[in-house]
Amino acid sequence: MVDVPRYWYNIVADLPVPLPPLLDPLEDEDSRIALLVKILPSRLIDEEYTLSRLIPIPERVREAYRKAGRPTPLIRAEGLEKAIGVHGRARIYYKYEGVLPTGSHKLNTAVPQVYYALLDGAEEVATETGAGQWGLAVSMAAAMLGLKATVFMTRSSYEKKKPRRIAMQALGATVHPSPSTVTEAGRRALRERPDHPGSLGLAITEAIEYVLENPRRRYVAGSVLESVVTHQTVIGQELLQQLPEEPDYMIACVGGGSNMAGFTYPALGMRLRGEGFDKTQFIAAESTAAPRLSKGTYRYDGLDTGLVLPLARMYSLGKDYVPPPIHAAGLRYHGAAPSLSLLRKLGLVEAAAYSQEEVFEAARIFARAEAILPAPESTHAIKAAIDVARRAEPGSVIVFNLSGHGLMDIDAYEKISSRIVDGQVPEPANARR
Amino acid sequence: MELSRPGFSVYLTIGFPEPARFSQILGSLSSCVDFYELGLPTARPKYDGPTVRASHRRVVAAGLRGVETLKLLEKTGIDKPFTLMAYMEDYVDSLRGLLEAAASVGAGCVLLPDLAFDYPEMLDKYVEESERAGLRPCFFASSRFPHSWLQRYAALDPLYIYLGLQPATGVELPIAVEKNVKLARMLVGSRYLLTGFAIRRPETAAALIRSGADAVVVGSAILRLIEEKGVDEARSLACSIHQAVHSAKTSHGEG
Numbered sequence: 297m298v299d300v301p302r303y304w305y306n307i308v309a310d311l312p313v314p315l316p317p318l319l320d321p322l323e324d325e326d327s328r329i330a331l332l333v334k335i336l337p338s339r340l341i342d343e344e345y346t347l348s349r350l351i352p353i354p355e356r357v358r359e360a361y362r363k364a365g366r367p368t369p370l371i372r373a374e375g376l377e378k379a380i381g382v383h384g385r386a387r388i389y390y391k392y393e394g395v396l397p398t399g400s401h402k403l404n405t406a407v408p409q410v411y412y413a414l415l416d417g418a419e420e421v422a423t424e425t426g427a428g429q430w431g432l433a434v435s436m437a438a439a440m441l442g443l444k445a446t447v448f449m450t451r452s453s454y455e456k457k458k459p460r461r462i463a464m465q466a467l468g469a470t471v472h473p474s475p476s477t478v479t480e481a482g483r484r485a486l487r488e489r490p491d492h493p494g495s496l497g498l499a500i501t502e503a504i505e506y507v508l509e510n511p512r513r514r515y516v517a518g519s520v521l522e523s524v525v526t527h528q529t530v531i532g533q534e535l536l537q538q539l540p541e542e543p544d545y546m547i548a549c550v551g552g553g554s555n556m557a558g559f560t561y562p563a564l565g566m567r568l569r570g571e572g573f574d575k576t577q578f579i580a581a582e583s584t585a586a587p588r589l590s591k592g593t594y595r596y597d598g599l600d601t602g603l604v605l606p607l608a609r610m611y612s613l614g615k616d617y618v619p620p621p622i623h624a625a626g627l628r629y630h631g632a633a634p635s636l637s638l639l640r641k642l643g644l645v646e647a648a649a650y651s652q653e654e655v656f657e658a659a660r661i662f663a664r665a666e667a668i669l670p671a672p673e674s675t676h677a678i679k680a681a682i683d684v685a686r687r688a689e690p691g692s693v694i695v696f697n698l699s700g701h702g703l704m705d706i707d708a709y710e711k712i713s714s715r716i717v718d719g720q721v722p723e724p725a726n727a728r729r
Numbered sequence: 730m731e732l733s734r735p736g737f738s739v740y741l742t743i744g745f746p747e748p749a750r751f752s753q754i755l756g757s758l759s760s761c762v763d764f765y766e767l768g769l770p771t772a773r774p775k776y777d778g779p780t781v782r783a784s785h786r787r788v789v790a791a792g793l794r795g796v797e798t799l800k801l802l803e804k805t806g807i808d809k810p811f812t813l814m815a816y817m818e819d820y821v822d823s824l825r826g827l828l829e830a831a832a833s834v835g836a837g838c839v840l841l842p843d844l845a846f847d848y849p850e851m852l853d854k855y856v857e858e859s860e861r862a863g864l865r866p867c868f869f870a871s872s873r874f875p876h877s878w879l880q881r882y883a884a885l886d887p888l889y890i891y892l893g894l895q896p897a898t899g900v901e902l903p904i905a906v907e908k909n910v911k912l913a914r915m916l917v918g919s920r921y922l923l924t925g926f927a928i929r930r931p932e933t934a935a936a937l938i939r940s941g942a943d944a945v946v947v948g949s950a951i952l953r954l955i956e957e958k959g960v961d962e963a964r965s966l967a968c969s970i971h972q973a974v975h976s977a978k979t980s981h982g983e984g
């Protein structure tokens with residue numbers, strides 16, 4: 297029987313080369329690193345700076361994981377195999393994080409972070425959100441543990457992703473469109489560009505500014521930080537218990553990188569320690585709207601647009617990059633987690649970027665074949681899995697992370713179904729081969 | 730050069746706050762210090778915290794930087810063992826010169842805090858060049874560091890392995906540093922484990938020794954006191970930490 301893991305896995309302990317540290321810009325008189333103590337829950341900081349390979353999951357968090365539906369299932373995608381014509385040639389599996397009550401993997405770190413804020417005596421947590429998946433997870437975790445939540449939601453999503461915004465509000469959270477008039481950073485951005493669609497980098501700056509106004513507030517981070525990435529490894533730790541065979545390919549979509557990391561790191565760690573997975577290819581699927589791992593440069597850059605946070609060495613498109621609005625709003629971040637970036641630089645992780653049109657097609661195939669509406673973010677992983685399955689050697693095994701469902705992304709599906717009705721989406725099943 | 734166990738060290742940027750007073754400060758701290766860690770002033774102390782960064786800025790602004798400042802040490806005559814700290818970034822093309830200069834003034838090793846992060850491929854060359862110059866290597870590790878690298882360091886017979894406990898010098902975050910020291914101790918075996926970053930109290934220093942550190946080094950707290958309250962206050966902090974370190978009972982019953 298698969299059980300909820302007792303430990304999170306910290307890949308930093310197993311990296312082939314040391315992870316470059318977070319950095320204060322040289323010219324600063326003060327330290328942004330020192331400021332973290334006023335921003336993040338203290339226990340999260342401790343997890344960010346630990347030599348431990350395994351971090352015990354607090355019993356209260358494990359309990360919440362169980363209640364929320366962990367372990368999540370690993371499903372053989374026979375419907376998809378048939379739909380794309382690879383049945384009998386390739387086996388495809390997906391780990392389904394969409395069964396969690398907020399519909400995505402984000403709850404895996406929202407619960408411990410809100411719990412850690414509570415340990416600090418905080419009354420309120422604040423954060424940013426793109427698609428709203430993260431904001432919803434924080435809103436639910438805050439409701440579970442009795443804290444107030446404030447969410448800065450990128451303006452384009454605030455306007456488009458109404459169901460998730462309303463769900464957050466129903467759970468008691470306050471949701472501001474970002475750029476907002478609540479913070480100086482937001483007001484400045486609006487002065488410069490009144491029609492600013494928002495960006496995750498800017499929404500982070502706003503959430504942090506808001507937290508710094510009051511010592512009873514804590515910021516909770518949706519992705520990118522090593523500690524957050526570590527929390528998501530419950531996915532990959534379970535997967536190791538569930539996999540019937542060692543895969544040739546492991547695929548996940550990448551926003552900040554926590555879903556990809558959480559899904560792959562326990563296996564990648566085994567590879568790094570020489571304990572298996574040596575033939576596995578690890579593929580990061582991103583959006584052409586923010587192709588940091590494919591087209592970005594590996595360098596020190598700001599984690600947030602306002603440079604409140606320290607600099608991190610990562611693949612980045614530049615902290616001021618404002619990606620075009622897309623339905624997969626959770627993938628619109630300029631950088632990728634430092635450890636994932638390092639693994640990409642070392643060639644242990646590959647990257648592929650897909651356009652919105654390509655992934656819609658994959659979403660349509662998958663929805664009909666597996667009877668699940670995937671989240672627009674997760675659709676990037678599906679697209680990569682389909683491509684890989686079609687060109688893979690006979691007998692190949694492909695596993696991807698279905699990081700969320702798309703039941704609240706009706707705006708995106710409205711677009712697909714209208715095209716389907718219009719007959720504009722070509723029958724892709726065998727057409728490509 | 731051998732370092733005493735347990736040991737207490739003070740970090741100073743060479744030439745800080747200005748050359749004449751620097752010599753004086755070395756002299757007055759000496760009786761409460763087992764060894765010194767001395768930083769070669771640089772324009773880019775990129776992985777240091779605000780206090781150490783400011784000390785570099787100040788010395789560099791006065792026109793002093795790099796290997797040249799070692800002349801100051803020759804003039805001063807330093808009566809304790811010492812090691813040097815420099816950024817690899819400044820010496821990528823002149824590593825041999827740096828290490829030879831260090832050996833000629835009697836340093837035990839040159840610690841390059843950015844070596845592992847920014848020039849991991851140059852680790853072996855650094856070891857080779859250190860030995861060639863008659864020095865032992867010494868290595869920097871952080872509180873998030875690959876275990877295999879700590880073990881690799883240990884196998885290279887270093888003068889010490891420096892564990893930076895906090896994200897940057899002088900910056901104290903709520904990190905379970907004693908737990909990290911215990912784990913590092915297990916990974917490096919009996920090698921000399923020097924710990925530092927943001928230590929400013931005798932109790933913290935003693936706790937680190939009890940957790941398995943061989944020595945502690947204090948930098949920012951001393952630099953700040955020198956700047957704000959004068960050398961006597963700095964000396965009194967150094968002496969109290971020195972005493973705490975030497976009276977702490979270690980996990981193997983020494984001290």
Ligand SMILES: Cc1ncc(COP(=O)(O)O)c(C=O)c1O
Nearest residue numbers: 429551552553554555626699700
């Ligand atoms: C469903 C879903 N999958 C994946 C992601 C991207 O996750 P990460 O930022 O951890 O890469 C998001 C981000 O919002 C998401 O909502």
